[in-house]
Amino acid sequence: MLLPETALDSRPERMSEASARKTPVRMTTATLDQSNVSRSAAEIAEQSKKVVTRDVDFFYGAKQALYKVSLDVPEHCVTALIGPSGCGKSTFLRCLNRMNDMIDDTTVRGEILLDGKNVYRRGTDVVELRKRVGMVFQKSNPFPKSIYENVAYGPRVAGVRKRNILDEIVEKSLRQSALWDEVQDRLYDSALQLSGGQQQRLCIARALATNPDVLLMDEPASALDPKSTAAVEDLIFGLKKSYTIAIVTHNMQQAARVSDQTAFFYEGHLIEVGATNELFTNPYEKQTEDYITGRFG
Numbered sequence: 001m002l003l004p005e006t007a008l009d010s011r012p013e014r015m016s017e018a019s020a021r022k023t024p025v026r027m028t029t030a031t032l033d034q035s036n037v038s039r040s041a042a043e044i045a046e047q048s049k050k051v052v053t054r055d056v057d058f059f060y061g062a063k064q065a066l067y068k069v070s071l072d073v074p075e076h077c078v079t080a081l082i083g084p085s086g087c088g089k090s091t092f093l094r095c096l097n098r099m100n101d102m103i104d105d106t107t108v109r110g111e112i113l114l115d116g117k118n119v120y121r122r123g124t125d126v127v128e129l130r131k132r133v134g135m136v137f138q139k140s141n142p143f144p145k146s147i148y149e150n151v152a153y154g155p156r157v158a159g160v161r162k163r164n165i166l167d168e169i170v171e172k173s174l175r176q177s178a179l180w181d182e183v184q185d186r187l188y189d190s191a192l193q194l195s196g197g198q199q200q201r202l203c204i205a206r207a208l209a210t211n212p213d214v215l216l217m218d219e220p221a222s223a224l225d226p227k228s229t230a231a232v233e234d235l236i237f238g239l240k241k242s243y244t245i246a247i248v249t250h251n252m253q254q255a256a257r258v259s260d261q262t263a264f265f266y267e268g269h270l271i272e273v274g275a276t277n278e279l280f281t282n283p284y285e286k287q288t289e290d291y292i293t294g295r296f297g
Contacts, residue, residue, distance in 0.1 A: 039077070039260045041275040047074035050214060050244040051096060056110035058091055058100070065091045068110070069270045071263055073214070078236060078245045080259035080276065082252065083291065088268040089248045093216050096246065097133035098126055114214070131158065134207035138219040140199035142191035142206075147174075147183050150191045150202055154210040169209050176242075177205035178235050197228025201235065208243075215239065217247040221254065233258050252292055256280050264288045 051073035058066035066088045073079050073096075081089040094100045095108060098119060112119050119129055131154070143150050151170045152160075160166055170187070174180040179201045183194070191202055200220060207215060217236070221229040236245060236258045249255050255262055256276060263273040264287070272279065272288045283289045290296055 039275055039277075041278055044074050044077060044261055044275055047077055049073065050075040050115065051246070052111075052113040052116075053092075053095075054111040054113075056092070056095060056108065056112060058088070058095060058109075059107040060103070061105045065268050066095075067268045069265075071270055071273060073244060073246055074261065075244050076240055076242075077260040078240050078247060078258050079261045079263060080255035081246065081248045081263050081265060082250070082255050083265035083271075084296070085250070087265040089263075089265045090218050092265070093218055093246060093248050094135075096214070096216060097130050097135060098124075099130075099135060101126065131210040132212050133214040133216060134210060134212035136200075136204050136207050136215065136217045136220050138222055140196060140203050140223075142194070142199050142202050144190070144192060146188045147191050147194070147202060148187040151205050151209045154206060158210065173205040173209040174202075176208050176239065177201045178231065178238075179205055195228070197224050197231055200224060200228070200232060204232075204235065208239075212243065214244045214246070217245065219248050219250065222250065229254070252280075264291060266291070 049072045053072075054070050056066055056069040057064065069088075069092060071079075071092075081093060083089050091100065095112060096114075096119070100106050100108065108120060114129070114133065118124075119133075143153060145153070148170055151173050152166045155166060155169050160169070171180060171184075174183065179198060182198065183189075183202075191199065194202060204215075204217075204220070220236075221232045224232065233254060236247065239245060240260075247255075247259065259276045261273065262276045262279045264271045264279070264283075264285075266287055272283060272285045274284075279288065280292060283292065
């Protein structure tokens with residue numbers, strides 16, 4: 001049974017580090033599966049912060065899309081960005097590796113730090129940044145090339161020419177994306193012949209081939225069937241051992257299953273962030289509770 005609105009409105013604002021809660025909130029979305037999520041806010045706070053953003057504003061022309069967003073993305077954790085359509089979560093994700101630079105008439109303010117260095121500082125090598133902060137998009141977009149050439153593309157651009165090194169990178173990346181066993185006998189077939197789920201995992205392999213530190217995923221399973229979605233979720237959960245991951249998702253069950261930390265966005269504002277198991281069971285903000293219980297969004 002949910003807390004009455006008067007009780008919710010009287011709760012204090014969420015602190016930067018979650019504190020102990022006195023009154024648990026029982027969710028109406030009883031199907032949430034948090035069996036994979038065990039990190040507390042204290043444990044997450046102890047992780048090194050791979051990406052740190054401070055007071056990030058973002059504008060499309062004169063229209064402001066983000067307002068003073070400050071968020072730490074811990075190393076070797078999965079951070080889920082949730083919120084209704086148009087709330088700024090994908091815009092924020094694209095700020096982290098400057099993908100928004102490719103859109104005309106955009107402005108970003110504030111700081112985005114990767115390992116303590118501002119990615120928007122003068123002289124930043126944007127190509128190198130995007131190698132370190134890889135991106136997987138909502139719709140799988142394999143190149144019209146072979147499976148092998150899709151994965152080898154990034155390393156080739158980076159100057160890798162020796163065939164034995166490329167072979168090692170391709171195999172390692174396909175193994176990491178749980179695709180090697182399915183395609184090892186047809187590496188030179190067109191990537192466009194793969195199923196939708198396989199194509200998405202190929203795109204993940206392509207991102208991993210440049211050996212990134214951070215992996216950004218913008219609704220990577222939204223267009224997939226349940227079986228393929230489960231495969232991608234299992235993959236995400238395994239990859240955090242080696243990578244720092246930020247994922248945008250509209251699927252509350254998916255956020256609960258794969259993430260350690262969840263950040264709720266609404267109308268360009270970061271409303272609340274905390275350990276996933278705590279935020280989903282006892283959010284501080286009424287807006288957060290209303291969204292994750294399906295009252296709006």
